[in-house]
Amino acid sequence: MSSKSYLRILVPVKRAIDYQIRPRLVDGTINTKGIKFSINPFDDIAVEEALRIKESHNDKVENVHCVSIGQNKAQDIIRNCLAKGVDSSTLIDSGDASLEPLAIAKLLKKMVEKSNSNLIILGKQAIDDDSSNTGQILAGLLNWPQATNAAKVELLEGDKIKVTREIDGGEEYLVSSLPMVITTDLRLNTPRYVSLSKLMKAKKLPIEKLGLDHELFKDVDTGSQLKVIKLEEPKPRDAGIQVDSVAELITKIRADKLI
Amino acid sequence: KSTFAFIETSNDGKLLPQSLSTLSAAQQLNKPIVALILGKNSSKIAESLIKDYKIQQLNEIIYSQDEIFDSKLPEIFTPNLIKILDENNGDNFSNFIISSSNFGKNILPRISSIFNYQPINDVIEIDASDKNIFKRPIFAGNLIETIDSSKQAKKFISIRSSAFPNTLDVTENADSSNSNTEIKELEEIINPENLTITWEGNKIVESKRPDLNGAKIVVAGGRALKDKETFDKLLDPLADKLNAAIGGTRAAVDNNLLDNSLQIGQTGKIVAPDLYVAVGISGAIQHIAGMKNSKKIVAINNDPDAPIFKVADYYIVGDLNAVVPELTEKLP
Numbered sequence: 001m002s003s004k005s006y007l008r009i010l011v012p013v014k015r016a017i018d019y020q021i022r023p024r025l026v027d028g029t030i031n032t033k034g035i036k037f038s039i040n041p042f043d044d045i046a047v048e049e050a051l052r053i054k055e056s057h058n059d060k061v062e063n064v065h066c067v068s069i070g071q072n073k074a075q076d077i078i079r080n081c082l083a084k085g086v087d088s089s090t091l092i093d094s095g096d097a098s099l100e101p102l103a104i105a106k107l108l109k110k111m112v113e114k115s116n117s118n119l120i121i122l123g124k125q126a127i128d129d130d131s132s133n134t135g136q137i138l139a140g141l142l143n144w145p146q147a148t149n150a151a152k153v154e155l156l157e158g159d160k161i162k163v164t165r166e167i168d169g170g171e172e173y174l175v176s177s178l179p180m181v182i183t184t185d186l187r188l189n190t191p192r193y194v195s196l197s198k199l200m201k202a203k204k205l206p207i208e209k210l211g212l213d214h215e216l217f218k219d220v221d222t223g224s225q226l227k228v229i230k231l232e233e234p235k236p237r238d239a240g241i242q243v244d245s246v247a248e249l250i251t252k253i254r255a256d257k258l259i
Numbered sequence: 260k261s262t263f264a265f266i267e268t269s270n271d272g273k274l275l276p277q278s279l280s281t282l283s284a285a286q287q288l289n290k291p292i293v294a295l296i297l298g299k300n301s302s303k304i305a306e307s308l309i310k311d312y313k314i315q316q317l318n319e320i321i322y323s324q325d326e327i328f329d330s331k332l333p334e335i336f337t338p339n340l341i342k343i344l345d346e347n348n349g350d351n352f353s354n355f356i357i358s359s360s361n362f363g364k365n366i367l368p369r370i371s372s373i374f375n376y377q378p379i380n381d382v383i384e385i386d387a388s389d390k391n392i393f394k395r396p397i398f399a400g401n402l403i404e405t406i407d408s409s410k411q412a413k414k415f416i417s418i419r420s421s422a423f424p425n426t427l428d429v430t431e432n433a434d435s436s437n438s439n440t441e442i443k444e445l446e447e448i449i450n451p452e453n454l455t456i457t458w459e460g461n462k463i464v465e466s467k468r469p470d471l472n473g474a475k476i477v478v479a480g481g482r483a484l485k486d487k488e489t490f491d492k493l494l495d496p497l498a499d500k501l502n503a504a505i506g507g508t509r510a511a512v513d514n515n516l517l518d519n520s521l522q523i524g525q526t527g528k529i530v531a532p533d534l535y536v537a538v539g540i541s542g543a544i545q546h547i548a549g550m551k552n553s554k555k556i557v558a559i560n561n562d563p564d565a566p567i568f569k570v571a572d573y574y575i576v577g578d579l580n581a582v583v584p585e586l587t588e589k590l591p
Contacts, residue, residue: 022544023398030402101368102377127525129397131380133368136333140372145334145456148365151519162459168361168472168528169520172331172461180456186509186526187519225377229392230405237551240558240571246585249557252573256555258476258534259501259591 005062006159007178009050010117012067012108013043013081015074016128023128025231039077042123045184048191049153050121051085057155063087067111069094069104075207083194083202090208094222097212101133103222108134109141110216118179119161124149135183145176149185260353261318262290263344266308267362270329270463272300274307276473277358277420279427282314284418285356287385291318293351295343297328297336297445305442312427323445330458333366338449340370349374352413359417360472371415378415379408383422395419399525399548421531421552425473464518471521474504476534479523479550482510483539483560483579490516493583494538500590506530508546524549539579542567559583 017023018036025031039047047066054061066081068074069092078089092107099107112120125132139146147163151171154162159178164171166185212222243249253259264285266278285292294317296304301322308320321343327335344352355370357363359381371378379393383403386392391409393416396402408414471477478498484490490511498505506523507516523530525548535553540546542558542565550556551570558571559582568574575582 017398019545022401025402100377102372102375105372125526127399130399130525131378132364133378133380136365136368137372139333140337140369145454146365146369147456149361166361166519167461169470170461170463170518171520173459174332174456175459176456225408225410226379227407227410228404229407232403232405234396234400234403234551237556237570238572240556240568240574242568243573243575246575246582246589249573249575249586250589253534253555253557254591258555 005060007053007057007061007119008115008117009053009061009064009119009121010067010108010112010115011043011046011050011064011081011086012069012120012122012134013047013077014040014123014126015068015070015077016040016126019127025233028231030231037073037076039080040123040126040128042125042127042184042186044191045186045188046121046123047081047084047086048189049184052189053153053155054085060155065089065115065117067092067108069099069107071096078207079199079202079205080194082205082207083198084192088208090210092210092212094212097222098224099222100224100226101131102137102225103220105134105137105141106220107217107222108138110220112138112142114216120181122181122183124183124185135181139181142179142181144179144181146181146183147174147176148183150182151185151187153182153188260290261293261351262288262354262356263293263295263352265340265355265357265363266294266296266304267358267360268296268298268301268304270299270331270461272298272304274304275360276425276470277360279312279425280420280423281356281358281418282317282427283423283425284382284385284416285354286315288354288356288390290316290353292316293319293321295340296320296322297339299324299329302444309440309442314427317440319441319443321443321445323448325445325448327448327450331362332456332458333369334451334454334456336366337369337373338451339445340366341373342447342449343445344374349413354414354416356416356418358420360420363417367415367417374413374415376411376413376415378417379406380417382416382418399545400551401544401548419529420472421529464520468498469502469504471504471506471523471528471530474530474532476501476503476536477506477523477530477532477550477553478503478536478538479506479508479540480511480516480538481508481540481546482514483541484511484516486514487516493579497536497583497587500587501534501536503536504532508540508543510543537567537571538583540567541565542570559586
């Protein structure tokens with residue numbers, strides 16, 4: 001392989017309620033008033049991985065482009081990505097519509113075609129709906145290979161990439177040619193912080209904004225197939241009983257026929 | 260129309276406990292069941308499903324032992340499963356159901372996308388009267404959503420195994436309810452050409468202990484165990500005595516007290532054993548998300564304000580180094 005750059009990395013990112021906040025229901029819907037939103041932590045890991053690849057293989061990376069689909073407010077997290085070193089970005093403004101992963105993946109597929117991306121890195125799940133769908137659906141729609149739950153990503157000679165992925169009971173190793181989809185797991189890396197001065201500078205950088213009515217998405221059906229008919233908090237467990245001795249504990253669990 | 264239930268097996272050709280949960284959930288969908296077993300030893304597993312368990316409505320088992328399925332690559336499973344489901348233009352199939360294990364999560368969305376369906380993920384409850392309605396946890400289990408899928412003619416469902424029983428009735432006599440089940444070997448196998456991804460092997464953490472996914476008792480440790488030596492010295496004998504699986508918190512994994520495949524929590528394993536013994540675990544919400552549906556929870560911690568005590572059935576405030584060995588010693 002020559003030193004010609006060939007990697008065009010697309011990093012889809014989602015704006016979600018911050019991981020430290022426990023969502024509460026008000027009148028049956030999730031209260032978002034005054035609630036802090038952040039980039040989905042797994043997507044933050046994806047951004048970090050794309051930047052690390054770019055920094056360690058500068059000659060191979062043509063660009064890192066991030067895209068978010070959501071409310072206009074999602075530009076906050078995009079600015080953050082730009083401040084960290086992402087080259088360019090797109091916000092697909094879907095307004096207040098809540099899109100299912102299948103619809104998100106269809107829109108992302110259009111972005112992939114538009115930016116001619118050949119490596120997609122995104123979080124293994126969003127911590128709001130916990131679906132763990134988008135990467136796999138996108139890989140399916142594109143008919144590209146996928147490496148989910150990545151714990152390690154290594155560029156090999158040629159255009160090959162080795163991924164160590166976390167599986168039940170251990171890990172497994174995959175080698176794929178481009179194009180491919182990678183979803184990131186917790187231990188892949190620790191995302192960097194971004195300085196205020198970089199953040200200020202990023203405010204001046206352009207973000208491409210597209211609406212769902214844009215020509216590019218004209219044949220994409222973003223309608224929902226599933227309808228949420230109720231949200232509730234799970235029943236709390238009964239208050240626990242403090243026991244004063246090991247003997248008493250054993251008596252209790254024996255009475256419950258657990259041993 | 261049938262429910263196609265994917266029976267997950269281990270790399271060395273054993274039935275995994277979550278597959279029995281998948282079958283329990285499939286029974287609740289009230290349609291004839293077609294079980295799919297693709298991988299090593301699947302002909303024997305097919306026979307065992309009929310002989311050793313009582314599975315209502317199990318009409319058919321389709322199996323293949325072709326070594327193409329050994330790698331577990333979604334790029335290989337997807338075209339083969341699509342072909343099976345698409346038989347007779349998909350007329351035979353209304354549901355596809357699989358456990359939301361690592362493997363299930365990896366392949367289900369890929370398959371459903373080809374049929375243009377949004378998957379129904381991590382189901383914990385199927386409505387008793389309306390089989391279009393499901394409950395699933397979101398926000399690390401802090402909220403439960405109820406979804407109506409009646410718009411979908413076909414459903415691609417993953418279930419959280421810990422929410423469905425994995426103890427299907429063992430048949431007591433030869434008069435099995437499954438005597439009419441047909442066993443068919445998969446005839447035509449698709450070997451995708453020009454595959455650009457290869458499986459290079461794996462490293463499975465060997466353990467003589469029960470698997471976290473199906474264990475009846477789980478002993479779990481947190482950061483308070485400090486180092487690997489203390490973790491092993493205190494928890495191994497206790498787990499031995501209880502025949503328990505061992506797991507831990509993210510903090511414990513990050514401090515190298517145990518392997519990361521044993522992490523319990525929102526982003527690790529979700530478990531719901533009969534008994535969960537939490538040792539030196541303070542109770543971060545992400546950890547509690549992975550264990551709060553255990554039937555009984557015992558917690559041992561020296562901090563009287565530890566949040567884990569709020570979800571525990573019984574708890575002892577005390578020094579781990581004294582309480583745990585005493586518990587191990589006094590257990591029958």
